[in-house]
Amino acid sequence: MYKKILAGLGGAIALNLLHEVIRKNFDNVPQVNKVGEEALDKALTKVDLKITDQDQLYAATLAGDVISNGLYYATTATSGYNIASGVVAGLGAVMLPQKMGLDDKPVAETNQKKIMTVAYYLFGAVVTKLIYDKIK
Numbered sequence: 001m002y003k004k005i006l007a008g009l010g011g012a013i014a015l016n017l018l019h020e021v022i023r024k025n026f027d028n029v030p031q032v033n034k035v036g037e038e039a040l041d042k043a044l045t046k047v048d049l050k051i052t053d054q055d056q057l058y059a060a061t062l063a064g065d066v067i068s069n070g071l072y073y074a075t076t077a078t079s080g081y082n083i084a085s086g087v088v089a090g091l092g093a094v095m096l097p098q099k100m101g102l103d104d105k106p107v108a109e110t111n112q113k114k115i116m117t118v119a120y121y122l123f124g125a126v127v128t129k130l131i132y133d134k135i136k
Contacts, residue, residue, distance in 0.1 A: 008074025011128025
């Protein structure tokens with residue numbers, strides 16, 4: 001089981017590295033972090049907590065993202081459904097924010113952003129499977 005978790009975390013880290021490199025170097029690309037930050041901020045508000053420092057909010061969101069995606073990939077992408085798991089995660093990242101009352105523009109404002117968001121999650125799933133196949 002620990003090998004699946006390691007592979008899942010590796011895929012999640014790869015997804016976030018890809019996202020950050022592209023986000024910081026190009027325009028009109030997904031900003032998945034913005035959706036995560038808004039979700040975390042809303043969740044904390046419900047329990048009377050607030051992270052006012054933008055760097056701390058970003059760091060907390062990133063940590064939660066790596067952990068949650070790592071666990072997701074560990075349970076899905078290490079099986080024979082790695083491609084499907086990446087596509088489903090990406091589609092969820094594009095389609096769920098609006099349904100959850102969040103601003104979906106950072107990931108769904110244009111077709112380019114939608115396709116790239118799905119591609120990021122697919123990349124994370126494929127990396128997870130590659131890591132898992134090497135260490136199992």
